[in-house]
Amino acid sequence: MPTNAKWLNKVRWDEHGLVPVIAQEAASGDVVMFAWMNREALARTVELGEAVYWSRSRRKLWHKGEESGHTQKVLDIRLDCDEDVVLLRIEQKGGIACHTGRHSCFFQQLKDEDWQAVEPVLQDPATIYSQDKKHP
Amino acid sequence: MPTNAKWLNKVRWDEHGLVPVIAQEAASGDVVMFAWMNREALARTVELGEAVYWSRSRRKLWHKGEESGHTQKVLDIRLDCDEDVVLLRIEQKGGIACHTGRHSCFFQQLKDEDWQAVEPVLQDPATIYSQDKKHP
Numbered sequence: 001m002p003t004n005a006k007w008l009n010k011v012r013w014d015e016h017g018l019v020p021v022i023a024q025e026a027a028s029g030d031v032v033m034f035a036w037m038n039r040e041a042l043a044r045t046v047e048l049g050e051a052v053y054w055s056r057s058r059r060k061l062w063h064k065g066e067e068s069g070h071t072q073k074v075l076d077i078r079l080d081c082d083e084d085v086v087l088l089r090i091e092q093k094g095g096i097a098c099h100t101g102r103h104s105c106f107f108q109q110l111k112d113e114d115w116q117a118v119e120p121v122l123q124d125p126a127t128i129y130s131q132d133k134k135h136p
Numbered sequence: 137m138p139t140n141a142k143w144l145n146k147v148r149w150d151e152h153g154l155v156p157v158i159a160q161e162a163a164s165g166d167v168v169m170f171a172w173m174n175r176e177a178l179a180r181t182v183e184l185g186e187a188v189y190w191s192r193s194r195r196k197l198w199h200k201g202e203e204s205g206h207t208q209k210v211l212d213i214r215l216d217c218d219e220d221v222v223l224l225r226i227e228q229k230g231g232i233a234c235h236t237g238r239h240s241c242f243f244q245q246l247k248d249e250d251w252q253a254v255e256p257v258l259q260d261p262a263t264i265y266s267q268d269k270k271h272p
Contacts, residue, residue: 007249022158022167029165031158034221046246078242079251081234085170087242098217106214106223110182113143115215 001043012084026075026089032097032104068128070094101125137179148220162211162225168233168240204264206230237261
């Protein structure tokens with residue numbers, strides 16, 4: 001997939017060349033993750049049919065699940081009205097999107113003026129990653 | 137709602153003092169919008185029970201629906217694992233979140249290497265806004 005494709009030019013990349021990306025599990029409708037892509041990441045995502053993000057902390061392409069096995073098969077790619085946000089509808093392999101071992105990254109709920117973890121850990125993070133690596 | 141509340145300090149505001157916010161319609165599960173909040177916007181959202189964003193273009197608080205009537209009643213507020221993204225579960229008044237008159241802002245689908253509008257306009261934008269104002 002060439003990174004100068006016309007459809008890639010329609011995306012309004014921010015000052016860092018990135019676009020925010022929302023990953024929504026197609027079957028459940030759950031929003032499971034939020035990350036960023038650059039032009040190459042989006043091109044690779046389309047090419048591969050699996051989510052490839054740009055890790056801002058590691059400053060490199062990040063094929064989601066490359067270590068954990070929790071890849072995201074991409075079923076649908078949407079762009080918003082302002083062309084500056086992408087929404088993926090995905091199949092979440094293993095049912096776990098979060099590096100904490102939870103289904104979704106959005107497990108902290110505001111309740112009684114505090115953030116409370118309201119979703120269970122499905123898998124011990126220590127057993128997810130071969131090395132002691134955090135979510136990039 | 138004081139803007140120095142402890143739960144507001146847990147949010148990892150970016151270098152502009154903002155956090156990305158995803159708005160998901162609770163009933164349908166549809167992701168309808170993406171916007172930004174600053175500390176005051178999130179405090180006001182909780183206080184009001186309706187989504188208040190920070191308009192980066194107008195550089196002011198934006199009570200969603202203040203012109204269109206398409207307010208968003210907030211049912212649930214989540215924070216992600218890294219504490220730098222907020223997810224709202226909302227009731228979308230009028231069923232229209234997008235300034236184009238569509239249900240969702242994410243109406244452009246990548247298909248045959250192009251973005252194609254795949255959701256109908258439910259209301260003529262000219263009749264939504266009293267003045268000729270675009271989505272901030």
